[in-house]
Amino acid sequence: MTECLPLTAAGSAEESWTERMLCRLYDPELWHAPELLEEGRAICGQCPAIKDCAANTLRLAANSSERLSGMWAGVDIPEATKGSAYRNRLKRLKHVAATGTQLPTRNRRSRVAV
Incomplete structure (x- = not known):
């Protein structure tokens, strides 16, 4: 089971x-079950509080x-996220902390040979 980290220190x-x-x-x-993430x-x-949440999450990280x-x-951070994929998720959090908005997600459609 994943350990839950506190959002803030009590009394801060x-x-x-x-x-x-x-x-x-x-x-x-809702924030951990893959089928409920949307x-x-x-x-x-x-x-x-999304900007504060993102900033606090970056401090936790x-x-x-x-x-x-x-x-x-x-920002969804799957449990097995590593390396550049993890850094990319942190970059998305930096954007949210700065702007209060999500970066648009890319629609990756597979190319079909005709």
Whole structure:
């Protein structure tokens, strides 16, 4: 089972933004079960605390020896994500922290030979 990291230290100045998080109102499984991630991403996209969530997630990633996994500020980080794929997810989080918006996802359609 994946270890859950706390969002903030109790009593910290950052604690107030966690009160605005929409995810507090939903089942935590929305951010970890692959079949529910789209629903979780939609909720994150409407969250008034998405910038703070992304910034806090980047701090967690920088200060942890463990790689993060799950949905963070609307960015899906699968448990097995490594190397450049993990760095790309962190880059997406930096964009969310700076802008409060998601980078558009690319539609990768396979090319079919005619």
